[in-house]
Amino acid sequence: MTESIDSKDRAAIEAIVKQLEAAWNAADGDAFAEPFADDADFITIRAEHILGRAAIASGHAGIFRTIYAGSVNQLTLEALRLLRPDVALIHVHAQLDVPAGPLQGKQNARFSAVLTREKGGWQIVSLHNMAIPPNAQR
Amino acid sequence: MTESIDSKDRAAIEAIVKQLEAAWNAADGDAFAEPFADDADFITIRAEHILGRAAIASGHAGIFRTIYAGSVNQLTLEALRLLRPDVALIHVHAQLDVPAGPLQGKQNARFSAVLTREKGGWQIVSLHNMAIPPNAQR
Numbered sequence: 503m504t505e506s507i508d509s510k511d512r513a514a515i516e517a518i519v520k521q522l523e524a525a526w527n528a529a530d531g532d533a534f535a536e537p538f539a540d541d542a543d544f545i546t547i548r549a550e551h552i553l554g555r556a557a558i559a560s561g562h563a564g565i566f567r568t569i570y571a572g573s574v575n576q577l578t579l580e581a582l583r584l585l586r587p588d589v590a591l592i593h594v595h596a597q598l599d600v601p602a603g604p605l606q607g608k609q610n611a612r613f614s615a616v617l618t619r620e621k622g623g624w625q626i627v628s629l630h631n632m633a634i635p636p637n638a639q640r
Numbered sequence: 641m642t643e644s645i646d647s648k649d650r651a652a653i654e655a656i657v658k659q660l661e662a663a664w665n666a667a668d669g670d671a672f673a674e675p676f677a678d679d680a681d682f683i684t685i686r687a688e689h690i691l692g693r694a695a696i697a698s699g700h701a702g703i704f705r706t707i708y709a710g711s712v713n714q715l716t717l718e719a720l721r722l723l724r725p726d727v728a729l730i731h732v733h734a735q736l737d738v739p740a741g742p743l744q745g746k747q748n749a750r751f752s753a754v755l756t757r758e759k760g761g762w763q764i765v766s767l768h769n770m771a772i773p774p775n776a777q778r
Contacts, residue, residue, distance in 0.1 A: 543719070545731075545750065545752060545768075545770070549749075549750050549770050549772040549773060551718075551719075551731065551750070580689075581681070581689075585727060585754065585756055585765055585766075586724060586726070586756070588724070589723060589724055589727050591765070591766050593681065593683075593689060612689070613768075614683060614752075614768045616723065616729065616754055616766075618723055618724070627723055627729070628723075628752060628754075630683075630751075630752045630770070632683070632687055632768070632770045633687070
């Protein structure tokens, strides 16, 4: 069951996606993790299950310094719907360009995420990322 | 923010995971799709985005006849928490044994899913599957 979403909620969620993109491109792990709930679940493209904002921040700070150093990520919000008035489901496509290193080149990923609206605004409570296989890239 | 879950809701969600496992092992696409909402989102291990119960049923019927024919799947509910009293988030590990064909062998996957409790009971509204890379198998 999908509920209609008002423009204010939509704008807030779009801003969170933009913040993830900007934080990635600034290689800022803390800024990347900021939209997540304290106890958020994060499944990486390696199928690792990271628990909590602090671990999301340090994990991303690590990859921003190493395998994804200098990379540029472009996020596109493909779908957004409300499961409840205060629970949203999004699907986002990521196009990543890595300038050097073992992962050099362009890569595509897709993540789904669940957000809830709390007193302080919308937060990501769960994110499941995945690489798109090269033979299915788009 | 995680809410406590009562034993009845927990049992209902555990039963849905068991139903997915049993339907897979019976190669029954319709039974596999039955716990999903009409308009559920399903991201496959190939990063394909399938929309709706009917497409989930036909897609699984297809792989049950072909690449996963005769396969045995063992699902383990790794985590379950409530995002709202009627919205649950689960993480499930899948250990798949394929007897023959191009995917012959043991494979591991992990999916996250969101369920909502509607008048008819709990339904899966979103599922995001992914293969666990061989160098991270567990």
